[in-house]
Structure formats: structure tokens, C-alpha cells
């Protein structure tokens with residue numbers, strides 16, 4: 441690998457977040473390399489959404505800093521955010537836009553010409569069966585269709601880093617299959633994913649590396665084999681590994 445290519449796409453440096461007296465995230469210190477699909481798992485209240493909101497520049501850390509391809513999300517927000525595509529757990533789209541207008545809006549924000557994006561746009565609308573809906577107002581879309589449109593909006597600008605909070609919520613089994621395929625292809629092209637999910641089968645299938653966070657601390661990191669040995673689990677099933685690592689103390 442040529443050494444002018446940065447391998448470290450996401451870097452957390454001693455990142456913490458307090459809400460008043462609540463220490464939601466404590467001293468996160470790790471990186472995610474280029475081309476990696478990284479899974480960020482943990483029980484409810486562990487600190488996943490807080491971490492994702494800091495990573496995407498929505499929340500300011502109490503301590504530490506986060507770099508996207510070397511750019512500090514707080515100090516160089518425009519540069520860093522230009523590199524990120526974000527899929528939140530609840531798809532938020534202005535209801536009074538049509539699907540096509542929403543995609544135009546995304547292309548304008550990321551300064552991508554509509555002509556340039558046309559082939560990708562056509563392909564994505566087709567795989568998600570949204571082509572016939574693109575001139576309908578988003579308020580008439582189902583939750584799953586909104587989620588598909590948000591995913592289209594991210595893939596259409598081909599960010600270096602995709603951040604996803606729960607990719608599969610609201611999608612039917614066909615949607616699951618398509619999204620898994622698209623995410624795998626996205627990483628195979630050298631892009632990076634940071635994903636939080638409770639769907640452990642999806643994490644098991646897609647993620648090259650996983651960190652498990654519990655009560656604001658990362659308690660295990662690695663590929664499935666490494667997590668298995670850290671958990672002293674007797675199978676490669678991520679569900680069993682996860683439950684062993686995060687079981688409440690007796």
C-alpha cells in the first residue's frame with residue numbers, strides 16, 4: 441500500500457461526553473481503518489447514539505476530539521462533514537419535498553452535479569423500487585420507503601465514511617438483502633462504515649471489526665474470533681458472545 445494513502449479514516453482521541461452528572465461515554469480511544477465495516481454494539485443506554493452524534497458533529501464532546509480522514513469534526517466541520525454520509529435511526533426528510541427534490545437537495549449540499557449523479561441515481565431508485573415514487577411527496581412514503589430514500593441520498597454522494605444508526609429498522613426482508621449488498625459493495629470499494637445495530641446477524645455478516653460498548657466504556661474489540669476469545673464463549677455466534685460480554689452483574 442502506498443504510504444500517501446491514509447489508512448485511518450476515523451479516529452477517536454480520548455473522547456468523553458457527560459450530560460450533567462451522567463458520564464454517557466468515557467474515554468473512547470480507537471480508530472477505524474479505510475475499507476472497514478465497523479460495528480458499534482451495546483445494550484440500551486450504553487452510549488451508542490451519543491457517540492454517533494459526536495462523530496457526525498451534532499454533539500460536542502466534553503473531552504477529546506474526533507478526526508475524519510485527519511480533519512477534526514469540531515475545528516474543521518465543513519471539511520469533515522463533506523466526507524460523511526449519515527443515516528440516522530429515524531429517517532428525517534422534509535415531508536413536503538418529493539423524493540426527487542430530496543435527492544437534488546442532497547446533491548446540491550455535497551456540490552455534486554445532477555448529470556454526474558444521474559446513472560447512480562437511476563440505479564439506486566430502481567433497486568429500491570422507488571422510481572415510480574420519485575415525484576410523490578415524501579409524506580406519502582412508508583417508513584421503509586423513507587429509510588430507502590435516505591440510504592439512496594447517502595450512496596448517491598459516495599462519501600468516504602458512512603455513519604449508520606440502526607440500518608435495518610423499518611425494512612422488510614427484501615430491503616435487508618438489498619441494503620446488505622449495497623453496504624458490502626460500499627466497503628469493497630474502499631469506503632468505511634461506522635454502524636450501530638441491535639441486529640446481531642447483520643453485524644455478524646457485514647462487520648470486519650466490532651466494538652462492544654457498555655455503560656460508556658468499550659469492553660471488547662476485535663473480529664468475531666477475537667471477541668469470542670475475549671468473551672470465553674463456546675461458539676462464533678455473535679449473539680452468544682454479546683450476551684456473555686454484557687450480562688448484568690449478579
Ligand SMILES: Nc1ncnc2c1ncn2[C@@H]1O[C@H](COP(=O)(O)OP(=O)(O)O)[C@@H](O)[C@H]1O
Pocket residue numbers: 459462463464482483484485486487488489490491
Ligand atoms: N440528552 C440527554 N440528557 C441526559 N442524559 C442523556 C441524554 N442522552 C442520553 N443520555 C444518557 O446517556 C446514556 C447513553 O445514552 P445513548 O447514547 O442514547 O445510548 P444508546 O444509544 O446506546 O442506547 C444513557 O444513560 C442515557 O440515559
Ligand SMILES: [Mg+2]
Pocket residue numbers: 488489490
Ligand atoms: Mg441509541
